[in-house]
Amino acid sequence: MTTKTLSYYNQNAQSFSDSTLNVxxxxxxAEFLPLIPKHGHILDAGCGSARDAMYFKQQGFTVSAFDASENIAKLASNYLxxxxxxxxxxxxxxxxxxxxIWCCASLLHVPKVELPQVFLKLQNALKPNGVLYVSFKYGDTERVHNGRxxxxxxEDGLTALITHHTELKILKQWQSVxxxxxxxxxxxxxxxxxxxELINE
Structure with missing residues (x-):
């Protein structure tokens, strides 16, 4: 995440958290959780308000969470x-x-050139047969919007990224509003x- 984007989240931590908490x-x-073993360990990566981490915790999963913004992480810690x-x-x-690993609207702040390395880190952090959820705003550009x-x-961009740089396999891609x-x-x-499971360590 760039300094500019990080500053935005640190300065707007409370309003951002409030605006996403009840979505x-x-x-x-319903797509993700059936693929995770009962009481399995889920990482909410770029957790924001910790809305999703809290839900996973309430369902009996073991939850870890991180966020790049110090101010948002503080609010998330209190909530979670x-x-x-x-x-x-x-x-x-x-x-x-x-x-x-749950990356809901968080990887979209990683510069495109750094995404291959980040996906490798996510791949390594998963157990064999572990499941990764990701979401991006739909398009094929890098852009600045509202200070972020x-x-x-x-689909093509993500498929190319995964196929060329990782041994992850795409189970499903879909669009939502x-x-x-x-x-x-x-x-x-x-x-x-x-x-x-066939990945060579």
Missing amino acids: DMSALY QQAVEVKTFQQLNCTNKYDG EFTDLN DQRPERESEVWLNALLTRS
Whole structure:
């Protein structure tokens, strides 16, 4: 995440958190959670308000979470009632740790040139057969909007990225509309990926 984008989130932490906390994500949970073992360990990567981490926790999953914004992580820690780490995707360094990784509207702030390396880190952090959920605003450009930098992806862009740079396998890709009021015209690309057991360590 660029300094500019990080500054935006640190300065607007409370209003951003408030605006996303009550968004209905049930349709996305219904795609992801059935693929995670009961009581499995889920990482909410770029957790924002910790809305999703809290839901996973309430469903009996073990949850870890991080966010790049110190101010947002502080709010998320209070809400989740557990520590939320302050770190970026580029600082994720673990192996075979998570049954599922949830990257909801968070990877879209990673510059396109850094996405291959970040997807490798996510792949390594997953257990064999672990599942990764990602979402991006739909498109194929890098752009600045309201003081934040975005990397937009469509199906072809994501497929190329995964195929050329990782051993992850795409289980499913689909489009959805934004669930926030006044944002219905915004389209999102969603995808579920898995780490194949055949990966050579």
